[in-house]
Amino acid sequence: MLSCLEMDRVYHYIVSTRINYVIAQNCNNLNMAEEQKNEEEVAIHGDVLETILSYVPLTHLLPACFVSKTWNAAVSSSLSRFNKPKPWLLVHTQSIRRPHATAFFAYDPRSDIWLRINQKQPPQHVSPLRSSNSTLLHVLNPSNFSFSIDPFHLTWHRVNPPAVWRLDPIVAMVGPRIVVAGGACDFEDDPLAVEIYDISTRTWERTESMPATLKDSASSTWLSIAANTRTVFMMKQASGVTHSFNPDSKTWYGPFDLRPDRSIYFSVITCVGDNLIMLGLLGDAEDVNYVKVWELNGESLEFGKEIGEMPTELVEKLKGEGTSLNSVRVSCMGGFFYIYNPGEPGELVALEVGEEGGCRWGSLKNAAVSDRSRVAERVVLTCSDVGLGEIAKLVGSGKEIFTLLKG
Secondary structure (H helix, E strand, C coil), X not given: CCCHHHHHHHHHHHHHHHHHHHHHHHHHCCCHHHHHHHHHHCCCCHHHXXXXXXXXXXXXXXXXXXXXXXXXXXXXXXXXXXXXXXXXXXXXEEECCCCCCEEEEEEECCCCEEEEEEECCCCCCCCCCEEXXXXXXXXXXXXXXXXXXXXXXXXXXXXXXXXXXXXXCEEEEECCEEEEECCECCCCCCCCCEEEEECCCCEEEEECCCCHHHHHHCCCCCEEXXXXXXXXXXXXXXXXXXXXXXXXXXXXXXXXXXXXXXXXXXXXXXXXXXXXXXXXXXXXXXXEEEEEXXXXXXXXXXXXXXXXXXXXXXXXXXXXXXXXXXXXXXXXXXXXXXXXXXXXXXXXXXXXXXXXXXXXXXXXXXXXXXXXXXXXXXEEEEEECCCHHHHHHXXXXXXXXXXXXXX
């Protein structure tokens, strides 16, 4: 059985041979006999070709689509039958020192590779770069509110800032709207103020403030945020007390106590489809007994089931060089979850939940994090579905190119 590296070399040899042949055909107007002879020399097709393609990284498959119609069909069939695309983890780093340079990295779980995305014109943000909803990147400063929602964040939207000046607000994308809540500066009259930005009309709207029970924790530092297409959920990480907000009706609901176990000392939430996923740390920061994951119904907020429990050795990896585990963060898309300790971002725990509920745990080194970046850079994670269409847009933009990293 060939290794992945050997398969990749075979693939590149085949592609280069086919492309060279096509070039020769166009330039020299080869006759039919010569065409048939050359076709036979590189005749690899069917399951053999699709199996080879299944070992090839997604970024290397794009050229194969242009070799011929047969190869284009083989790429599509291979991706649907043998090795399907999986959500990518995207890691953004931002220097805490001027000029606040940014860098962009990506992990492709389908091929188990890390890539650096070399940006010809990287975005410059003086204010802190933040993420929300696993896909939304945003920057807020006194002059504008900038956000990006596409998988590779090729496009940034810069709009007027909300009327209330905020330092650490909750930001969540709910359908075609972005909800900005809390995090107000001390001189503002209402620390619980909520404003909604409508992407289609490009307008801000002031609405009902956050519930008073969230007053002492109305910032992204203390609240865990999750959103689906209709509702945003805000959970106190330390207590599990949760409220929800519907931007259509401008209505708040709650409080709800979502914790199924009284020994949970820290919890975070995220959304998969319409349902909520909660990850909880049980015990205490100095002695973590368990890390568990639950699924809740997004409408009733009733517990559906316990999804799984993190293996002990992976809990230890989350701690890193420290002796305690005070908090975790989660970035997810579909059934893929990337869990990390914000104080030790060099180690990531991956969780894949199958369609029938089975769990697959693993860990990976964060190739975007170095010893220097632990103290000199802000690390922000997003997660997105990436297929050949997204790769083509990235390459076609002319703004970025890929560099393979040693993971």
